Amino acid sequence: MLSAILWTPLAFGLISLLAPRRFAPWVAGTGTLITLVLAAIVAIGFDSSQGLQYVVDVTWIPGLGINYSLGIDGISVFLVLLTALAWVPAVAFTASRGTDRAGLFYFMLLAGQTATLGAFLAQDLLLFVLFFDLMIVPFYFLFGIWGSDREGVTAGSATVKMIVFTLIGSLLMLVGAVAVGVIAADGGQLTFNMAELAEKGLPSGSQNWIFWFFAAAFLVKMPAFPLHGWMPDAYRAAPLPALAVFSAVLSKVGAYGFLKVVLPIMPDAVELFQTTMLIIALGSIIYGSVMAFTKIDLRLILGFSSVAQLGFITLGIFALDSTGANGALLQMINHGLVVVPAFLIVALIAERTGSEDIGPMGGLAKKAPVFAVIFLIVTMGTLAIPGSANFIGEFYILNGVFNTDVAIAIIASSGVALAAFYALRMYQRTMHNPLPEGSDSREISVRDGLMIVPIVLIMIVLAFCPQIILGDTRDSVDATVAVSKEAAQ
Amino acid sequence: MAIEWYLVLSAMLFSIGFAGVLVRRNPVVVLLCLELMLSGGALAMLSFSRLHGDGDGQVFVLMVLVVAAAEVVVGLGLVVAMFRRRIPLDVDEMKELRG
Amino acid sequence: MTFDAPTIDYAGLSPIITMTAGLVLLVLVAVFDGVKRTAPAIALLTLATTAGLLIWQWDADTPLLNGSLQIDGLAVVFSLLVVISAAAAVLLTIGDPSEHQAGRPDFLALLMASVLGMVMLTMASNLITFFIALELFSIPLYALCGTNLRKRESLEAGLKYLIIGSVGSATLLYGMALIYGASAATDFTGIASGLTEGGLISDSLTLVGVGMIAVGLAFKISIAPFHQWTPDVYQGAPTPVTAFMSAATKLAAFAVFIRFFLVALEPMAAEWDVILAALATISILVGNVGAIAQSSLKRMLGYSGVAQAGYMLAGIVVATQQGVDALTFYLAAYLAMNMAAFAAIVIHERQSGFSDSIESLRGIGRSNPLVAWPLTIAMLALAGLPPTAGFIGKLYLFQALVEADWTWLGVMIAIGTMISLVYYMRVVATIWMSPASDASLQVPSGEPGVDLDSPRRWYLVLPAILGSAAAIFFGIIPQPLVEFAQHAGNALAALIS
Known part of the structure; x- marks a missing residue:
């Protein structure tokens, strides 16, 4: 099979x-x-x-x-x-x-x-x-x-x-x-x-x-x-x-x-280098979030956002804590589900405006309410708004890290705030404000919608029932983490 | 005579030949120096054969002489081919392939 | 006085007898104008018969001619690989301009002589046969490099190879003399016992002798810093000759390297392994760094061959049976990749009027798939990427190195591979990711030697396809090749502690 x-x-x-x-x-x-x-x-x-x-x-x-x-x-x-x-x-x-x-x-x-x-x-x-x-x-x-x-x-x-x-x-x-x-x-x-x-x-x-x-x-x-x-x-x-x-x-x-x-x-070795890895993860979170905030190319915003998100995931894994590790695995799925529609939306935006730089963009939501809603859900997923599955994942991760090293947890939390900055900036610059010359705002076609909507629906379902994933993964993840925790004792 | 003298002589032949290959520019002279190097090796082989009272080294030297002759034949053939095509016969000047 | 004639094992000698017969036949064919066109067929027939006889002797393990030659798994495996390489070279040579000038049967006769020398070298178990076989394979190669009489580079390549190669041979001879002096024996097992009994293992003259033999062999397999001739000769020689040289000389020289160092010099392993490891490391670095700057494809493959020889030398450093297995596997994989790459280069050269630059490969991914795909697969395999046999080969070498506590050498191979990615991937990128070259690089078809139909010649396409298919097949299903390689290692099992 x-x-x-x-x-x-x-x-x-x-x-x-x-x-x-x-x-x-x-x-x-x-x-x-x-x-x-x-x-x-x-x-x-x-x-x-x-x-x-x-x-x-x-x-x-x-x-x-x-x-x-x-x-x-x-x-x-x-x-x-x-x-x-x-x-x-x-x-x-x-x-x-x-x-x-x-x-x-x-x-x-x-x-x-x-x-x-x-x-x-x-x-x-x-x-x-x-x-x-x-x-x-x-x-x-x-x-x-x-x-x-x-x-x-x-x-x-x-x-x-x-x-x-x-x-x-x-x-x-x-x-x-x-x-x-x-x-x-x-x-x-x-x-x-x-x-x-x-x-x-x-x-x-x-x-x-x-x-x-x-x-x-x-x-x-x-x-x-x-x-x-x-x-x-x-x-x-x-x-x-x-x-x-x-x-x-x-x-x-x-x-x-x-x-x-x-x-x-x-x-x-994991136990010995745990703090080093947590610091590397923290570096990814901060660096990725800050860079995502300063870029104007949509691909780079998403790319640096990925760096930050993978930093969170690494943080969860090396917290060597059951909650943290489960959160990391949940985040892996969540981030994957968010990224696929996100890049396809970038492609749709590029088709409408002729570029991928958010500098001269704007107003794409005007004649495309469905498109705007889909993009909004994806953006909210990126910034892990409470109510999304990403929030649960990040919460678990931070919970796990908090048990291990309070300082790192606090600094990492700022990454969550930074995510809000760059995600909302990305959405607002592309979707709101007046439509510039040369851009054509049109509604998402049914064909394109069929590619993106199913994944977005899964994101929504997961937001309500993360147990679908957590239920099956818990035993394996806990077993893995337990081995390292034993070494730590 | 003690074997050391023969070995020193063979080492000198080898080194002179080697130096010649590095320094001389005419390919025919270079081939000559290669022969010198081979002779140095052959002499060392002969002296060790004498030391051990064994015939192996001497047989080896006979083979080496044949091989050396074959090598020179091919080398001179290439030199003649180059000469016929008016390619300058200067080992240091073989710059076509530098890169 | 009775004369004890040595027993002649004709079965074991049959490959050598066949090669000699083929060689003589080709020389005769050269004399009679009417039969000249059959020369490639005769050459291929000879090689096929030799291969068949070698397979017939697969399980042999006997000394021949009073101990001067030994036919065993190592000899059979390496000889088979040499014969395959020669067959590919014969196919690539058909229609080559150098062959027309030098005369087709003469060219092939020289090739057969070289193969004969290589087959003997894989079997050599005595210093005398070692030297004779080495020269027998080298001297025809010097001549073969110079056969493209119309091109100045070819003659220069031949002479340069001869001079540098002979310096290597002379050094080798002197080293042999010293070893003979230290052990009072010329056959390999005799040398091993002679060294231990004579107590001269750590003697400085013995070490100088070992060093000189290593230097002589290093010249042949292009180990740095004795590799200076490689890029120049690879570029100047006719491409089928380069194709043959790059794989087969390594095959034959490594066979005798294994046999000499792991049988004759085995008592001294602790003395020479660090020196060989250092040579391997230098080769890996010099070869890889040197290849980056090259704009000629054949020169790049020359430098990359230096680095590949460094990887292979690591298999000898460990002095274990697994090391020999790994080395044999890697050489077999290298043969396949090499065949694919050079066959593709020959097709490309004939079509484009002999431009050898990497730039001339621009965009052929679209226009010339029969050149693009074998070259791409060869580059990926040489870089050691899955799913090619090159990846499994490197993996095998790593295993042998780590098991024998030589992990740092494995890391050197990894570093070398990282550097090599730059130039291998650059070739792949030029083939696939650049717009096609403009028509001004095309040579008008009037010029001699240009064959615009070259991708359709079966004798050029066959080695390319076989080489690429083997490189991928043994990357996915390596076990047959692993067993093939282990057959060589097993032959030495009894002699290596």
Whole structure:
């Protein structure tokens, strides 16, 4: 079952590469819908009391000790569902606008989906690293070929910067992952199965340097404050549908990596470096929020907002507190759900006004009340207004951090306030005030609405019933956090 | 005679040949210096063979002489081909490939 | 007085006999004008027969000719890879202008001679055969580099390679003399016992000898700082020759490197491993940094080959069986990537009138997929990105290094790979992400050597497709190649502690 979810996107991507041009969007769309249905079936059938489910475990490279090992647990079940969900509007949007070299585009996009699903489903450490490294390759092509050049920065060079940054972290992680397996084996049977590695444990000294190798990879991916240098150029160059899934889902793999790999396997190091990581997370929150407030390019506002949000998520994870960690996982889903419509709305705004800079914009709400409402809900989600699921997530996170370090919690709370600043500024500048010359405010079409509204509806449902997620995730998250908390004692 | 003298001589031959390869500009002279280096190695091989009372080294040297001859043949062939095409025969001037 | 003739194991010698027969046949064919066109077929037939015989000898583990050669898993695996590389080179050579000038059968005869030397080198277990085989594969290569008689660069490349290569050989010879002096033996196992019994392991002359042998081999596999010839010769030589050289010389030289250092010099492992590790690190850094500045594709691949040789050398530093396995896997993957890349370059060169610059690749993602896709896959594989065999190869090397407590060398490989991304990705970006080049870069079709139909020649396309397919296939299903590589390591298992 999990293999079906994992390989369906790639299979349909290959078909759409080879199929005649007219059919490519339909093939791709079908692939994403089938993946979504399969993911939904798994999510609904998920039983939170049973730990790892739908396990697949096949020997793949016995010579190297790597197995093709998949599984789904409370941490990954909703992330998989989010991945399956997010790709559908991205494909639909591209299909409705048409694109150059469609077959190749859909192939790359769906290959990206398979790689991301693989990272979430893998239960073998080297398989995880393989999919993590694989994720960036299709997006390198997507951003580079279909992206747009900006002043001084070609799409090609922005995307090279992105892949170099990402792979620096990933290569260090690869060395670290091999080291984990070898050191844990300690002369015995070599295995990279994550559950077994967590049980075997590593000596503290090794844990410390391996921790930073993994942290490098995940921090670059999110991106977190000191390692975010690739983000502005890449976000400005990328084609918007691809950017939507990239920002919504791929960034979460970094946070997921911390929860799934670092906390269980390196608990001593986590405890040792907890404060450092909390400070890095705090840096992301403050820096991201301040930068989002000063930018006028819509993509950069959303990009820096993501930096801040991922900072919150990291904060929740490293609070090493059950409430905090559950809040972090909830926020991962929430942020993903908010980002996908947000970038598609940016695309719609660009179509109406001809640019993505909020400087000369305004008044788009005038003849488009439905569009304005949808955008308002998304904005409110971004700033985590009480009543949205994001508020609950952030509240849990801050609660968890408060239990650990009061000062950090207080500074982090200011990030919430800053979010209000940049989110409302973004909304007001685009939607209110008079309509300038050259802009055309029109209502959102039914076709576009169908792509965005379902996700917004899910956001609203989650706002009322976050238990849908929290119920299933609680056991797995608590188990993960408990390992590290034990080390702290 | 003690073996050390032979070894010192072979080392000198090798070094003189090596220095020649680095310093000289005419390719034919460079090929000559390569022969010197090979002779240095061959002499060392012979002296060790004498030291151990073993025939292996001497057989080896016979092979080395054949190989050295083959090498020079190819080298001179290339030099002649270059000469025929009026390419200046100066090892330091082989700048076409600098980059 | 009786004469004890040595027993001749014809089965074990059959690959060498076949190659020699093919070589002689090609030289004869060169004489008779009527049969010249059959030369590539004869060459391919010879190579195929040799490959078949090697597979027949898959499980052999016997000394041949009184211990001067040894046919075992290591020899069979590496010889097979060399033969595959040569077959690709034969295909790429058809229609090449240098071949017309030098004469097709002569060219192929030289190629066969070089392959014969390489096959012997993988089997060499005695200093004498080591030297002869090394020269047998090198000297024809010097000549092959110079075969494009009309281009000045080609002749210069040949002469430059000859001079520098011979300096390497002379150094190697002197080192062999010193080792012979220290151990009183010329066969590898004899050297190992001679060194331990003679007590001269830590003697400075022995170390100088080891160093000189390492330097001589380093010249062949282009390890820095003995790599100076590589970019110039790779650019000047005819491209099929470069394709053959870049993979096969590494294959043959590493085979004997493994056999010599891990069998003959095994008692001294603690002395030489740090030196080799230092050489590997220097190669990784020099090769990767040097490649960034190149605007010629072949020079860039030359520098990148220097870095790749550094990664491979790490597999020897660990002196374990797993290291040998990892090195063999990586070399096999490297062969595939190399084949794809150079086949694509040949197709591109013939079409565009021999422009070798990276700029000339602009926009061919759209206009020339048969060149674009193999080159892209080759670049991704050389960079070590999944889902290619290059990723698995690097992973395998990391595993071998960490298991033997050489983690810092693994980190060096990781750093080198990070640097290499810049130039590999730049090629990919030029292919896919730039607008197509303008028509002024096109050469009018009247010029000799330009073949506008080159993407349709099956003999050029086949190596490109096979190489790319292998690079991806073994990235997704690596186990067959892992077992293939382990066959080489197993052969040495008994001899490595």
